[in-house]
Amino acid sequence: MSKNINTKLTKLIKYYSLINYNLIFNNKSINRYNQKQHNIQKDKAQSLKKLREEIKDIKNCKLKESASNLVFSDGNPNSKVMIIGEGPGANEDKEGLPFVGRAGQLLDKMLNAINLNREKVYITNVVNYRPPENRKPTDKEIEQYLPYLKRHIEIIKPKIILLLGSTAMNAILGNKDVISKMRGKWHEFKINKLKTYSIVSFHPAYLLRQPDQKKFSWIDLKMIREKLKKF
Numbered sequence: 612m613s614k615n616i617n618t619k620l621t622k623l624i625k626y627y628s629l630i631n632y633n634l635i636f637n638n639k640s641i642n643r644y645n646q647k648q649h650n651i652q653k654d655k656a657q658s659l660k661k662l663r664e665e666i667k668d669i670k671n672c673k674l675k676e677s678a679s680n681l682v683f684s685d686g687n688p689n690s691k692v693m694i695i696g697e698g699p700g701a702n703e704d705k706e707g708l709p710f711v712g713r714a715g716q717l718l719d720k721m722l723n724a725i726n727l728n729r730e731k732v733y734i735t736n737v738v739n740y741r742p743p744e745n746r747k748p749t750d751k752e753i754e755q756y757l758p759y760l761k762r763h764i765e766i767i768k769p770k771i772i773l774l775l776g777s778t779a780m781n782a783i784l785g786n787k788d789v790i791s792k793m794r795g796k797w798h799e800f801k802i803n804k805l806k807t808y809s810i811v812s813f814h815p816a817y818l819l820r821q822p823d824q825k826k827f828s829w830i831d832l833k834m835i836r837e838k839l840k841k842f
Contacts, residue, residue, distance in 0.1 A: 651688045658766045659688060666739050666759050674740035674752060680707040681740065684763075686733040691842055692835065693769035694718075694734045695760070697778040697814060698748050704741035709734045714815035718775075721815065721828065725836040733767055735760070737782045753782050761802050770842045771835060772800060772807055776814030783809060794831055797838070810834060 663683050669675065682699040685708045702712035710718050722728055738748045738756045748756075760782065764772065774780045777790055784798055793811040800809045812831040813824055 649687050649689060655688060655766060659684075662759060662762055662766065666756075669755070669759075672740065672752075672755065674738060674742060674748075677743045678740035679704050682707055682709055682736065683739060684733060684735040685709050686729045687731060688733055688767055690731055690733040690767070691770040691839065692727065692732045692773065693764065693767050693771070694732055694773045694775060695779045695783065696734070696736045696775045698736050698738040699741040700745050700816075701741070709736050710815070713819060717815040717818060721832060724829070725832045733769065735763055737778050747778055753778065757782055764807070765802055765805055768805060769807055771838055772809040773831075773835065774809055774811045776817065779814075780811045784811070791827075794827060795834070797834070808838065810838075 663681070666683065667681050678699070680699075682703050686694075696709060699709060700712050700714070702715070703709055709715070719728065722732060737760060738752055739759075742748050742752070772783065774783055780786060780790060780793055783800060784793070786793060790811055790813060794813070796810070798809045798811070800807050810831055812828050813821075818825050818828060
């Protein structure tokens with residue numbers, strides 16, 4: 612009798628393991644982009660944790676009043692490639708991770724095209740809370756978050772920064788030109804002692820509206836692939 616009970620119990624455990632019971636009985640929404648715990652240096656991990664807490668404690672921020680979650684980052688903090696977008700959208704605000712909606716799916720495909728993925732890049736945004744109705748961040752909001760973004764870059768120490776969209780381009784490079792004039796070339800970017808190379812490209816959300824522009828993004832991606840060979 613005891614043997615039969617043990618056999619049934621073993622089969623039951625295997626069954627629940629196969630169907631991933633924790634997802635069924637968990638009230639939280641399923642997150643497609645579960646962040647992997649990367650083996651990073653203790654000081655870098657502590658610096659990222661401190662930065663996250665400082666952003667969480669920002670005062671007098673209108674974005675925080677309407678947002679549901681702080682959207683800090685995704686990916687590998689040890690990566691040589693840092694991707695900076697504009698700001699969280701509805702899906703990102705819900706899940707607390709950048710680029711998880713339709714634009715995020717396209718970004719994943721773009722990265723895969725040059726043999727990269729979220730385990731090989733580090734992703735964040737200019738602002739860490741969703742602007743209401745997915746509007747662009749205001750100049751004042753960008754100015755408020757820019758010191759934190761620059762410190763974020765200093766902590767990660769990427770070799771390459773991919774700036775997606777005009778908001779990221781303007782914030783980091785301080786350039787008001789249109790993306791069509793800025794993309795397809797390397798821009799040297801310095802923060803204190805850190806020197807890195809940045810490249811501007813179209814935001815995936817824009818490419819969803821203007822798919823004919825994907826050919827130019829492909830050129831930018833190939834430039835990143837070739838640049839990475841030098842590091």
